[in-house]
Amino acid sequence: MVFRLAWRMLTTTRPRLLWKMAMNFGIGNMRAIRKFHRRIADGRQFPPFLFLSITNECNLRCQGCWVSTDAPRARLDIGTIERIIRQASGQGVRFFGIMGGEPLLHPELMAIFERHPRSYFQLFTNGTLLTDDIAARLAAAGNVTPLISVEGSEAVSDQRRGGHNVLGRSTAGLTNCLRHGLVTGAATSVCQSNMADMVSEEYLDRMIELGAHYVWYYGYRPSGPDPCPELALTAEQMVEMRQFVVDMRCRKPIVIVDTYYDDRGRALCPAAHGMSYHINPWGDVEPCPPIQFACENVNDSDDLVAQIEGSSLLRDFRQFVNDRTHGCVFMEAPGELGELFKARGAKDATGRGSGYRELAQKCPMCSHHQPGREIPEKHWMYRFAKKHWFFGFGAYG
Numbered sequence: 001m002v003f004r005l006a007w008r009m010l011t012t013t014r015p016r017l018l019w020k021m022a023m024n025f026g027i028g029n030m031r032a033i034r035k036f037h038r039r040i041a042d043g044r045q046f047p048p049f050l051f052l053s054i055t056n057e058c059n060l061r062c063q064g065c066w067v068s069t070d071a072p073r074a075r076l077d078i079g080t081i082e083r084i085i086r087q088a089s090g091q092g093v094r095f096f097g098i099m100g101g102e103p104l105l106h107p108e109l110m111a112i113f114e115r116h117p118r119s120y121f122q123l124f125t126n127g128t129l130l131t132d133d134i135a136a137r138l139a140a141a142g143n144v145t146p147l148i149s150v151e152g153s154e155a156v157s158d159q160r161r162g163g164h165n166v167l168g169r170s171t172a173g174l175t176n177c178l179r180h181g182l183v184t185g186a187a188t189s190v191c192q193s194n195m196a197d198m199v200s201e202e203y204l205d206r207m208i209e210l211g212a213h214y215v216w217y218y219g220y221r222p223s224g225p226d227p228c229p230e231l232a233l234t235a236e237q238m239v240e241m242r243q244f245v246v247d248m249r250c251r252k253p254i255v256i257v258d259t260y261y262d263d264r265g266r267a268l269c270p271a272a273h274g275m276s277y278h279i280n281p282w283g284d285v286e287p288c289p290p291i292q293f294a295c296e297n298v299n300d301s302d303d304l305v306a307q308i309e310g311s312s313l314l315r316d317f318r319q320f321v322n323d324r325t326h327g328c329v330f331m332e333a334p335g336e337l338g339e340l341f342k343a344r345g346a347k348d349a350t351g352r353g354s355g356y357r358e359l360a361q362k363c364p365m366c367s368h369h370q371p372g373r374e375i376p377e378k379h380w381m382y383r384f385a386k387k388h389w390f391f392g393f394g395a396y397g
Helices: 002-012 015-041 078-089 109-114 132-141 154-161 166-179 201-210 235-248 304-309 312-324 334-343 355-361 380-388
Strands: 049-053 095-099 120-125 144-149 185-190 214-219 255-257 276-279
Touching: 015 095, 015 120, 049 078, 078 109, 078 304, 109 132, 132 144, 132 166, 144 166, 154 166, 166 201, 214 235, 312 334, 334 355
Parallel strands: 049 095, 049 276, 095 120, 120 144, 144 185, 185 214, 214 255
Antiparallel strands: none
8 A cells, every 4th residue: 555655656656755754744844743742741732733724715515614704804924924824933843734615716815825835734625716827827837736625425525515517627636736746635524415326446446446545534523503413423424434444544555634633543633632723713712613613713822832721711712622532522512512612702703793602502512532442543654654743733623
């Protein structure tokens, strides 16, 4: 499997882009993790990875999405984004997840990539706007890996994404990226309506046939104004998906990413470990994308490092989660989470003013934390990487 994967990477990507990934993403992230551990030893808590939602604009309306696409338009301006990247880079951060809404609707997106050649960016996109010209610009920048959402069959994709011919348009975007030699992935929020199609060897084989280099699976988390809780996975399905991922990592020449388990198969929450946080389009600093509450805003201070390291809300959130679960507290204890934020005076950062009400109305559900049913990594490569470098490498869901 390793040799076939290496051969695919070498023959389907441009050498310069592979080199950029190896240096900025690979070696850069190893160093970021080491610096993170040293900060922890010194009593400091700045994450090795950051996720930025640069706009709330989107051309789709997905089930269970936390983004307020109907709220007034919000964007992080390029000056603020550059300050965030510059100050985080000073702490050793090299990897940034760029999200939305749909980030390709931000008019200065390409400038962000082009001005920071020593950073590495993962572009979370629905892929429908990934034209050949945009793919060519991403390849010219060299420091971007597009991660394109693929949510099931044609019918399921249209229903899940609130659009028309979404699968075909997303696949065309993926193909454009691969044509230009970009390291390209496909992400799936696995739910009741797409699990049979997506958690399958047929799907992985199709992605390999298209030329994709990695896939990312994560469990559906009902959120936002249209949460669709009936789509959430059961405990048995969570375990089934985890077993599938572990098994396929030994068999398929494609990288299979998850960020919610360690090398021994124990559940984790990256934000609860201080591994990553999220900055929304208004500049609010949140634990993770669907948990939309904050006390700090990057526009209130010129010192991002001091804001995050001094945040009592983020500190209390970490303690709150670690006292209750190794999994997703947003799924398991939404009411208690809302009470914590109220007690700390956290701002509703949804952009729709209904965040507290949504948490209060949300029924507790199972998450990936299934005590006694842990499934350790089988493949040495994943086991070694998770244990030594990329434990909890980032958070998106």
